[in-house]
Amino acid sequence: QKEVEQDPGPLSVPEGAIVSLNCTYSNSAFQYFMWYRQYSRKGPELLMYTYSSGNKEDGRFTAQVDKSSKYISLFIRDSQPSDSATYLCAMPSGGSNYKLTFGKGTLLTVNP
């Protein structure tokens, strides 16, 4: 079983829709989780960082963690065409705080 699983999509929504992106993980010891956003032909950039104990909201973005189900979500409210990108979840890898395991990424397209 892979440490991190993410549905690669692709996901296509109309502008203004609420988007839900999800990852599951296998290691219950994970203490923090990250969401990266990657625009086409660019490197990933950190979007959200959340600890396992709670949710976090930043503008139109909300990151949630469900420890009992080993499930994390990223919600985007009022989605915009500029949100079109690949979204990757990331978690510490193999007991190390210095290596990350990334999900495959979900390609999101927001249509105007």
Next chain:
Amino acid sequence: EADIYQTPRYLVIGTGKKITLECSQTMGHDKMYWYQQDPGMELHLIHYSYGVNSTEKGDLSSESTVSRIRTEHFPLTLESARPSHTSQYLCASQTSGRGKNIQYFGAGTRLSVL
């Protein structure tokens, strides 16, 4: 905003050539990483370094080599490029401070070997 730079951004080269992909960061981060990413696929760690003169192979086997002679510089070298090396190569760095273990990425080098 992260200050990590990769050159070249795009490289098209013939089989058998030796190439070096450059990566530099100005944040003083101890830890640096190289990932390989094919289109629509996940990132695979191929090399990492936790400091000067320290390099390790990552989870994905790679024919490339790296060096870390200076903190800010982490070049990746392919001695003899092959078409199977065609991919995007991403460099990242991470602070050694306690707390958030965030990796900052460069814009990547897209390599095509003909």
